[in-house]
Amino acid sequence: MIARNPSLTDQVKAYLKETIIRGGYDDGRIPSEIELAAKLGVSRTTVREALSRLEHEGTVYRKQGAGTFVNEPGLQIKSRLEEIWSYEAVLRDHGYTPSVQVLSVTTETAEQSVADDLAIDSDDAIVTITKLFLEDDKPVVLTINRIPTQYVHREATTEDDEPLYEFIETHCDRRFAYFLSEIVPVALTEHQADQLGVAQGTPAICFEETGFDQDNVPVVRATSYFRDDLLRFRLIRRRSGV
Amino acid sequence: MIARNPSLTDQVKAYLKETIIRGGYDDGRIPSEIELAAKLGVSRTTVREALSRLEHEGTVYRKQGAGTFVNEPGLQIKSRLEEIWSYEAVLRDHGYTPSVQVLSVTTETAEQSVADDLAIDSDDAIVTITKLFLEDDKPVVLTINRIPTQYVHREATTEDDEPLYEFIETHCDRRFAYFLSEIVPVALTEHQADQLGVAQGTPAICFEETGFDQDNVPVVRATSYFRDDLLRFRLIRRRSGV
DNA sequence: AAGTGGTCTAGACCACTAT
DNA sequence: TAGTGGTCTAGACCACTTC
Numbered sequence: 001m002i003a004r005n006p007s008l009t010d011q012v013k014a015y016l017k018e019t020i021i022r023g024g025y026d027d028g029r030i031p032s033e034i035e036l037a038a039k040l041g042v043s044r045t046t047v048r049e050a051l052s053r054l055e056h057e058g059t060v061y062r063k064q065g066a067g068t069f070v071n072e073p074g075l076q077i078k079s080r081l082e083e084i085w086s087y088e089a090v091l092r093d094h095g096y097t098p099s100v101q102v103l104s105v106t107t108e109t110a111e112q113s114v115a116d117d118l119a120i121d122s123d124d125a126i127v128t129i130t131k132l133f134l135e136d137d138k139p140v141v142l143t144i145n146r147i148p149t150q151y152v153h154r155e156a157t158t159e160d161d162e163p164l165y166e167f168i169e170t171h172c173d174r175r176f177a178y179f180l181s182e183i184v185p186v187a188l189t190e191h192q193a194d195q196l197g198v199a200q201g202t203p204a205i206c207f208e209e210t211g212f213d214q215d216n217v218p219v220v221r222a223t224s225y226f227r228d229d230l231l232r233f234r235l236i237r238r239r240s241g242v
Numbered sequence: 243m244i245a246r247n248p249s250l251t252d253q254v255k256a257y258l259k260e261t262i263i264r265g266g267y268d269d270g271r272i273p274s275e276i277e278l279a280a281k282l283g284v285s286r287t288t289v290r291e292a293l294s295r296l297e298h299e300g301t302v303y304r305k306q307g308a309g310t311f312v313n314e315p316g317l318q319i320k321s322r323l324e325e326i327w328s329y330e331a332v333l334r335d336h337g338y339t340p341s342v343q344v345l346s347v348t349t350e351t352a353e354q355s356v357a358d359d360l361a362i363d364s365d366d367a368i369v370t371i372t373k374l375f376l377e378d379d380k381p382v383v384l385t386i387n388r389i390p391t392q393y394v395h396r397e398a399t400t401e402d403d404e405p406l407y408e409f410i411e412t413h414c415d416r417r418f419a420y421f422l423s424e425i426v427p428v429a430l431t432e433h434q435a436d437q438l439g440v441a442q443g444t445p446a447i448c449f450e451e452t453g454f455d456q457d458n459v460p461v462v463r464a465t466s467y468f469r470d471d472l473l474r475f476r477l478i479r480r481r482s483g484v
Numbered sequence: 485a486a487g488t489g490g491t492c493t494a495g496a497c498c499a500c501t502a503t
Numbered sequence: 504t505a506g507t508g509g510t511c512t513a514g515a516c517c518a519c520t521t522c
Contacts (some may be wrong), residue, residue: 007491032508043494048509049491058422062507063500064509065507065508066500066501066508069458073422073454087521118262180315185427186427188390201429202495203429204427214492218315228427232425234424237322237421238419284511291510307489307519468517
């Protein structure tokens with residue numbers, strides 16, 4: 001344990017997670033922090049940071065004075081809401097082999113509400129990219145991304161099927177930082193239902209999101225719809241912050 | 243800065259958040275970690291931990307080599323999904339003055355799926371508590387909580403309008419730890435719509451949750467419905483774990 | 485080059501759980 | 504009472520941004 005990047009903490013975290021999944025702690029009890037620190041040749045602080053992240057993800061839980069234990073229910077969570085970054089990765093985590101279709105790429109002026117969220121003038125142009133994520137031939141996720149044209153260095157085409165954050169980092173020269181998301185319940189319109197291959201009026205979750213770059217500048221307004229029968233979101237709600 | 247409990251970290255965090263909300267850092271720039279540590283008489287580690295939590299909550303963001311800054315978009319989030327603990331508190335954070343109605347308390351044997359989630363026999367009895375949260379006279383949240391009767395030391399009545407976690411800690415002698423939640427889109431049934439005061443078929447978010455105690459034992463199966471027009475959930479999706 | 489946040493260490497003491 | 508996780512310190516060095 002000497003190489004950096006990934007950080008020592010990340011390496012310890014990965015080691016622990018791998019051992020847990022392998023069933024290496026068959027009684028569900030994880031060695032004490034001091035023991036792990038000695039064995040891995042790192043400080044207790046580093047071990048603690050790794051365990052804290054695993055606890056936050058629901059992989060382990062800790063009881064002061066007693067020990068640290070494998071958290072079986074948390075291990076079953078495949079798509080943790082706060083950690084979603086690429087829908088392809090989410091589908092892969094569910095055991096699907098995903099594919100992507102770029103349905104359309106259009107350029108027009110922004111609606112007022114979109115322009116407000118993106119902090120641009122309402123007569124500025126935005127490029128709208130509509131994509132469909134499928135597992136086999138079943139559509140699962142429909143996303144509509146709107147990016148101010150002024151941020152895109154090269155014109156987008158239907159060939160641009162890479163994940164959104166990759167597109168923005170490659171073609172907008174910005175590092176993607178986070179999404180601010182609203183969760184909205186909807187009944188799918190005829191058009192949306194057609195695209196997702198379900199009946200009109202089917203209840204669905206919709207994410208209304210604004211994506212920000214490393215300088216906290218809004219770079220994308222995204223709207224996504226999900227097939228509840230194929231992809232269901234889970235999360236852990238904890239008592240305290242960490 | 244000497245008293246413990248709340249911890250130094252929590253005190254520093256509270257101080258920073260209070261100062262931020264007061265507009266004390268009017269240029270959006272937060273003093274450096276070293277500066278804060280010196281001013282507050284704590285170690286840099288303590289300041290860093292406080293800032294890390296604020297960053298995770300979306301209150302601030304950090305740029306290596308540049309500094310730490312107030313995160314205006316994140317400040318507007320009132321109900322962060324992962325932090326919800328009591329619906330009354332959520333409604334208060336939205337500026338409402340909430341009230342609670344216990345609609346019914348019944349005891350019966352568990353459905354199979356509920357019994358499975360609660361790890362009890364399907365012929366064990368469970369007590370079902372249905373509650374409605376209102377702001378003024380408008381219903382906002384409808385929740386159905388199911389607790390194995392064997393865990394409850396005193397019979398529940400419609401007078402038990404305290405938050406669920408409080409009820410469990412008082413009457414079940416367990417410390418509540420976390421919820422494992424599924425987010426489900428639904429169209430409200432006639433009965434549910436009546437109780438929430440909206441039209442039948444209105445799209446709504448439903449939480450299907452299992453609550454665990456400090457020993458990782460499932461103690462409650464909860465189902466909750468929300469009026470989207472009065473309460474909308476937001477969250478931050480970040481690139482990395484922390 | 486100076487200043488910032490990011491990582492890591494070694495060690496101290498406290499609060500809690502188990503036995 | 505021994506062992507565990509929880510908190511905190513003081514200091515080191517690194518990576519990055521800004522000027």
